[in-house]
Amino acid sequence: MDRTTTIVEAIRSVGSDAVAIGLATPTDFDASPGQFVKFSLPAVSDHSRFYTVSSPAVRDTFEITVEIDPDGELGPHIADLAVGDEVAISGPFGSAYYEGEDRVVVLAGGPGVGPAIGIAERALDDDGEAALVYRDDEPIHADRLDALADRGAFVRLPETDGGVADAVREAITGDPDEQVFVYGFADFLDVATDAIETAGGDAEAAKVENFG
DSSP states (O other): OOOEEEEEEEEEEEETTEEEEEEEOOTTOOOOBTBEEEEEOTTTOSOEEEEEBOSSOOSSEEEEEEEOOTTSSSHHHHHTOOTTOEEEEEEEEOSOOOOOOSEEEEEEEGGGHHHHHHHHHHHHHTTOEEEEEEEOSSOOOHHHHHHHHHTTOEEEOOSSHHHHHHHHHHHOOOOTTEEEEEEEOHHHHHHHHHHHHHTTOOGGGSEEEEOO
16 A cells, blocks of 8 residues: 555553554555554654554554654654544555464564564464564563463563573474464574574574564
């Protein structure tokens, strides 16, 4: 979808310097959890950023999760957003997204938790299975992580890189219907792919999105 404007329907804090922004779904916009959009605030800035869809569906509204950099070009403006404000998006983009797999194993570092929870929630909504391993010094979306665990998902928040490997070893079953996803910055991707291989998985078969 080409660049179009839409309206902020909801905004809430989900952790330290992080917000979940609910947006009205524009006509003809369709996306799967794990894809991302190009986001801008045309009224206040010419800059744009890419944010991944963090909701399990996009029917009437959809959500992006944003970690706010108070010194960034968009961060201060995003921090001031309110319900009813106008924003611009285009997309969706990306190939590392949920496609109805029966079992998902999602490894997330930092802001990668956004697509991770969206994929895990969607898999459970579709009567599938979900495992989520999330590494962050200051985890966000605690309420949704707890809700996933309550619904029967395997959820682990390791505090060290070594803990990631241990959690991945538990999460990966080797089931032929299992799909592994990895979201995060490059340093986490290295940790995650090593953990997949150590667990007996195939890192080359994982759907991976590098945040930079």
